[in-house]
Amino acid sequence: MVSDQQRGTATRRRGAALEDAILKAAAEELRTVGYTGMTMDRVAQRAATNKNAIYRRWPSRPALGIAAYRHLADAQLHIPDTGTLRGDALALLRAANTTWSSPQGAVLRDLLAAAADEPDLLTLLREQAGGSSTDAAWLTLLERAAARGEAASSAVHPRVASVPMMLLRGEYAVRGLPEVPDEVLTEIVEEILLPLVRGRAIKP
Template identity: 80%
Template sequence: MPPDQHRDTPTRRRGAELEDAILRAAADELRESGYAGMTMDRVAHRAGTNKNAIYRRWPARAALGVAAYRHLIAGELQVPDTGTLRADALALLRAANATWSSPQGAVLRNLLAAAAEDPDLLTLLREQAGGNAMDAAWLTLLEHAVERGEAPQEAVHPRVASLPIMVLRGEYAVRGLPEVPDEVVVEIVDEVFLPLVRGRAVST
């Protein structure tokens, strides 16, 4: 069989092997063509399968796009435990900044831009694209600070935990930066996050 004909012939795979092939193909499409260019047909062709195999697992393009992004970033998030709140916060925010300025971050920014006109995609991004895990990481970071006596218990709050990432995301979204300078990351921690954490005991 000619090589190019063989590439167009779906390969018989099942279960996790097939799902991994589909997600890798979708991630490649997102990197190369963006969400707007990622179609079920193109993903199926790249994965060497058929559209029905994709639709059985991800009934909509938005679901596949978010799943592919999660596949890209799987295992990347780690909660730092340096011994101080400031160092932990800097490490976690710098890790987020490095991710968002990477090819994976470019995929996420493309998905967020597309979500402005796709409510289903926006909902899935909020629920599944690492936001909950990131918030949980910041809450864990704050809990460690409370245990060390660096922060009041009142600081362990979802709004406090989500603030550094929201400010960092704003730097990308509003200013259109390809990468946020490290001095800005330090300012977010020193001028916004830490004063908020320390002031919670007074304001509640």
């Protein structure tokens, strides 16, 4: 039950503060009971607010689930800066690889499993596949490489930025393992990403 003190706190929260509290509560629900166990009632209770406040921002449980996962992922994302594109790309891939076998990765796997029986959730997952903070991180790596003279400005492209993570996800799907061998990550960077980036400088 929500205490009188919590109700008083909830009434004082507005805007971004309330939204952040709801997302944190939903992310904690995803970690503890999974997407199938997460309900608007449970999130409202954990966030010390009411369901109307949630529905005004996220019209459905799938929408809240995806938003909560992205909130969790964004909070833990770190953009490496090793001084080279190779070093940055390997560091970001290794971090993503570690995340897949972490509690955060377990949340994503849970969402993917639930999407098989919930079309709305599957649609949202597909829509969120692009434009994420991870995509932005890869674009940042390419922008830095271009600024250092390692890459042409034409290499700073969303399609180029999406390649490493698409290949990593493919490895998960094909191998069925919670973690991809480090030599495969190195191959993705050295045999695919770097030649692709260098090739963008070649004019037809």
